[in-house]
Amino acid sequence: MLPSTVRLSPKSHHIRRMFTTLNPIPATFLRGGTSKGVFLNRAHLPEDQSQWGPIFLGIMGSPDTANGLQINGMGGGISSLSKICVVGSASVEQQAQGIDAEYTFVQVGIRDTTIDLSGNCGNLSSMIGVFAMDEGFCSRDPCALSGTTTTIRVHNTNTNKTIDTTFPVTFAGGSLQPKLDLPQTTMAGVPGKASQITLEFISPAGARTGKLLPTGKPLDSVNTQDQEVPVSLVDATNPTVFVTYADLCRVLRPSSLIDFSAPNSRELMESIRQAGAIKMGLDPDTQAQPKIAVLSPSCNTDHDIGIHAFSMGVLHKAVPMTVGLCLGVAAKVEGTLAWDLTKPMRLGKVGESEFIRIKHPSGIVEVGADFGADGEVLKAKVVRTGRRIMKGVVWW
Numbered sequence: 001m002l003p004s005t006v007r008l009s010p011k012s013h014h015i016r017r018m019f020t021t022l023n024p025i026p027a028t029f030l031r032g033g034t035s036k037g038v039f040l041n042r043a044h045l046p047e048d049q050s051q052w053g054p055i056f057l058g059i060m061g062s063p064d065t066a067n068g069l070q071i072n073g074m075g076g077g078i079s080s081l082s083k084i085c086v087v088g089s090a091s092v093e094q095q096a097q098g099i100d101a102e103y104t105f106v107q108v109g110i111r112d113t114t115i116d117l118s119g120n121c122g123n124l125s126s127m128i129g130v131f132a133m134d135e136g137f138c139s140r141d142p143c144a145l146s147g148t149t150t151t152i153r154v155h156n157t158n159t160n161k162t163i164d165t166t167f168p169v170t171f172a173g174g175s176l177q178p179k180l181d182l183p184q185t186t187m188a189g190v191p192g193k194a195s196q197i198t199l200e201f202i203s204p205a206g207a208r209t210g211k212l213l214p215t216g217k218p219l220d221s222v223n224t225q226d227q228e229v230p231v232s233l234v235d236a237t238n239p240t241v242f243v244t245y246a247d248l249c250r251v252l253r254p255s256s257l258i259d260f261s262a263p264n265s266r267e268l269m270e271s272i273r274q275a276g277a278i279k280m281g282l283d284p285d286t287q288a289q290p291k292i293a294v295l296s297p298s299c300n301t302d303h304d305i306g307i308h309a310f311s312m313g314v315l316h317k318a319v320p321m322t323v324g325l326c327l328g329v330a331a332k333v334e335g336t337l338a339w340d341l342t343k344p345m346r347l348g349k350v351g352e353s354e355f356i357r358i359k360h361p362s363g364i365v366e367v368g369a370d371f372g373a374d375g376e377v378l379k380a381k382v383v384r385t386g387r388r389i390m391k392g393v394v395w396w
Helices: 053-060 092-096 128-134 245-252 263-280 321-330 337-341
Strands: 002-008 017-023 025-032 035-041 083-089 101-108 149-156 161-172 175-178 185-187 190-194 197-202 220-224 227-236 238-244 291-297 305-311 356-360 363-371 377-384 386-394
Touching: 017 025, 025 053, 025 128, 053 083, 053 101, 083 128, 101 128, 128 149, 128 161, 128 175, 128 386, 185 377, 220 263, 227 245, 227 263, 227 321, 227 337, 238 245, 238 263, 238 321, 238 337, 245 263, 245 291, 263 291, 263 305, 291 321, 291 337, 305 321, 321 337, 321 356, 321 363, 321 377
Parallel strands: 035 083, 101 149, 238 291, 305 356
Antiparallel strands: 002 017, 025 035, 025 386, 083 101, 149 161, 161 175, 161 197, 185 190, 197 377, 220 227, 227 238, 291 305, 356 363, 363 377
């Protein structure tokens, strides 16, 4: 392996030490939900995150200014395939809190050199616990296991939030190992059946802004193209700007259905997103945060609400899972656009743990949210599947 050497200063003392980043670097390629990403051991990277950029760009094949396919790396030319997770052992303090591992999510630019650490990826979060067990960051005692599943608690550094991942395990090679190939459940956008991975985001509100409703209101408005457009600005798992399809039609005045790939549609969406970002106190030029999503009323009994979500300025082929989870929370907050659109769902239903069925371009996903008596969001939850694809080394 070819080394790349950098000099680092430890957090304490002024002694400088040498750190060698291997090239190629050990890596695992995993699918989590409807995303795929490269998973790296934090110990194999420089401590200084500002030095990660060249490594991650090289791994993904970015920037690909010619055609945006990332043909020279592991990326796939769309945001859901240009992701990296850096995973490491939990600190002693974290272990005392029951945390098994810690990770940082990285969204890598495709046509540019963006290295975005501002948010989390819900889909790839489903595989952090699996990777942590595979890498030996944490383990479970077979004798203490009750049932056939285990729960790994992980800490996400991007949002400073805790996530529980529960998945099946099997005894192999003298230890418990994640088992991902059971025909338990299906997922829209992914062929076949696989083991069920349950994700629970603990206290997901205020992931970036510190508040569930960053402006303190369930409904705001932004001015674009000399028109006021109603929006709901919600921060749960990741901050999201929600707008309705009807209001977009009012501004765009399409002759038929809205073409979300058309330049005028994308420009309008970005304009609304940036205006929403400013109201949320976020950087409008950071394209990864907040996300923006278009909501539609249910048109069939198989779902409760429709969504078209954008990621990095492009319509997502399914839905970013953190956006879906944010919608699941927003639908239970009175006065939001999502609350209004899901009124039919609540008729005749009782209980606050009901799942909401979200229809996206690739199918339907169910998400849930639990609230406390004081209105605090206790958790947001969703079921995913995942698959190990490759383990080896990657050149950068």
